[in-house]
Amino acid sequence: MLLSYSEVWEVCVEYIFRPCTVAVGAISAVVYYLWGCEGQTPLLVCSDGFRIFLERYVPVVAEQFRPTPWCWGGRLQTLVRVLIKSSPAVTYRNELIRTRDGGQISLDWVDNTDSTVYPECSLRPTVLILPGLTGNSQQTYVLHAVSQATRRGYRSVVFNNRGFGGEELLTPLTFCAADTSDLERVIQHIRMLFPQAPLLGTGVSLGGMLLLNYLARKGSEAGLVAGLTMSVSWDTLESCASLEQPINRLLFNRHLTGNLCRAISRHRKMLETVVDVEHVLKARTIREFD
Structure with a gap:
């Protein structure tokens, strides 16, 4: 043809x-x-x-x-990380500590007793890790951070925000980047256990915001020899607005909001004494959730 x-x-x-x-x-x-x-x-x-x-x-x-x-690009890298990821084997020792208001905080430790670089337990540097929004000690980036710290001879401890470390909420209070009281309690606890050991803090995303707020408020009395933050919002209002752009809203905002809502649902019995849980669960963005 x-x-x-x-x-x-x-x-x-x-x-x-x-x-x-x-x-x-x-x-x-x-x-x-x-x-x-x-x-x-x-x-x-x-x-x-x-x-x-x-x-x-x-x-x-x-x-x-x-x-x-x-x-x-940030979007593509974030998505690829979900598909191509590894989870180093990490065995934690869990500790629950109480707060002044009657709540409890879950800490996950890797003592690294086999450290040859710092064999003396009382002098072994401690790395305090603060996960991001809705994160905990099981996030892959936290596992990698703990693994790297262990290889270098350090002791690690992950600060799980209230209600996100597998523990029950004992009070109707979770966490906020502007409230550093729980972090202060954790640092005081670590310093009490190992007063001679250098303490370093590192936070990712919301964990970094919490760490920076704490350092700004405490200054030279922070109890840390160094602090490192990663992927922290430079301007929170601008970041919130960016997350509400169509692509970011679809890829990230709904996912993060869903995690927050699931946490509220998991602790419904305690939280429904102070908030309308059903109304909160209708949130589709972080702004609506807040």
């Missing part, structure tokens, strides 16, 4: 030109993105003295950033 010139053209457009155009466009987008990021170094917002310290002891801050070619 012979095709007319117009039919041949339509076939070429449908099966050759259009796919090639899409492929070229995708490749161009990647090249443009990588080219735009070429030569950029992290932006350090700090005093000159601290900048000198970082550049001397943390040289990675002065290196050029080149995103992974096959996985660039």
